[in-house]
Amino acid sequence: MRTLTILGLAVLRLLSRQPQHPYEVRQRLREEGLDHLIKVTHGALYHTFDVLAKAELIETVETTREGKRPERTVYAITDEGREVALERLRELLSTLQPEYPTYSAALAFMSLLPKEDAVAQLERRAVLLEASLASATAGSDALVKRGVAAIDIVEIRHLQAHLRADLDLTRAIVQDIHEGRLDWQPGESATEEKADG
The missing domain is CATH 1.10.287 (Helix Hairpins)
Known part of the structure; x- marks a missing residue:
């Protein structure tokens, strides 16, 4: 897997609290004000979930459907996902990354x-x-x-x-x-x- 993105790290953090579907994660990002720090688009969020699932950092725990609404897949973080998130967070906190303001x-x-x-x-x-x-x-x-x-x-x-x-x-x-x-x-x-x- 390529380097874990900030959005990927945010998803793993939220899933470490409890299993959620992408829409819930997006709502939590807004509620916590993280959408002011991380660019979150619908497409980017679902792409991030796909990438994390393919890398086995998250896994499907259930798929539900209510009425005529589309299916909702609920994801949970894996043990490997926790380790990758912690490793990336340590790197981000301890090193200087070039920024181009x-x-x-x-x-x-x-x-x-x-x-x-x-x-x-x-x-x-x-x-x-x-x-x-x-x-x-x-x-x-x-x-x-x-x-x-x-x-x-x-x-x-x-x-x-x-x-x-x-x-x-x-x-x-x-x-x-x-x-x-x-x-x-x-x-x-x-x-x-x-x-x-």
């Missing part, structure tokens, strides 16, 4: 814009970040009030930390532009200016 790339190319335009875009981003941070905080608070254990929402703390850092950096860049610490001519990098000078 689009915001970092956008900042690298920001000198293409006039400063005023860049400031306007960064200020828009700051507003969106503030809203996202408020939403994450409200979501976390709601989950805590519902009795969700802190360990089951620790990823929201990580999300909030990233949003705060992103917001702080964005505000600092805007301030640096306003105060002249970041200066450029559109389409020209500071390196090119020094080389020419």
Whole structure:
């Protein structure tokens, strides 16, 4: 089997609690707010179940049908599935994986814009970040009030930390532009200016 995907790990985690069918897993992902961290489409979820079943990390425990509804297959995690999930989780927690955030790339190319335009875009981003941070905080608070254990929402703390850092950096860049610490001519990098000078 290829490396266990994050969606695959999420499925194994939920099945480790109790056998479920894919629709139930999708509902649980939403209820726990994991759909904000993991892209979950109908097709990707069912494909993940197929891959996990072929790799014998999950197994069918029953197939039911109610009325004219389609069959629902209930799956459970296997012992091998538990081991693979734990191994992958240890790897993800202990190592650094290269990430390619689009915001970092956008900042690298920001000198293409006039400063005023860049400031306007960064200020828009700051507003969106503030809203996202408020939403994450409200979501976390709601989950805590519902009795969700802190360990089951620790990823929201990580999300909030990233949003705060992103917001702080964005505000600092805007301030640096306003105060002249970041200066450029559109389409020209500071390196090119020094080389020419």
